[in-house]
Amino acid sequence: MRTAATLRTALNTLALAIAKGCIRAYQLTLSPFIGHQCRFHPTCSNYAxxxxxxxxxxxxxxxxxxxxxxxxxxxxxxxxxxxxPRLVEEAP
Structure with missing residues (x-):
């Protein structure tokens, strides 16, 4: 059981790092060339x-x-x- 939870945590951490790395790469490389096009605040990449x-x-x-x-x-x-995020109350 413990190894499954550890593996799940490791995969979540890896997926999170990859996704955030892709967004940061976009922000540093493509976004300056595109210019300020986002209609929203915060921008879509910062929202993500x-x-x-x-x-x-x-x-x-x-x-x-x-x-x-x-x-x-x-x-x-x-x-x-x-x-x-909604907070979930723990049962007493």
Missing amino acids: LAALDSRGPLKGAWLALRRLSKCHPFHPGGFDPPPT
């Missing part, structure tokens, strides 16, 4: 980083993809932070 940090690789990636799907000329944009 925050979502990955707060929700983990699977849920964070899903939230980032949902945000990117809003990126079109017919959406007004504006302030759109990642949703805060």
Whole structure:
């Protein structure tokens, strides 16, 4: 049991590092050439980083993809932070 949990944690950490590395690479290489095109605050890449940090690789990636799907000329944009995680109360 313990090895399965350790493996799951290691895979989550690896997936998170890869996803965040790809986003940072985009921010450092392509984003300066594209210029400020994002209609939202925070930008879509910063939103994705925050979502990955707060929700983990699977849920964070899903939230980032949902945000990117809003990126079109017919959406007004504006302030759109990642949703805060719901706290789950532990049973007494």
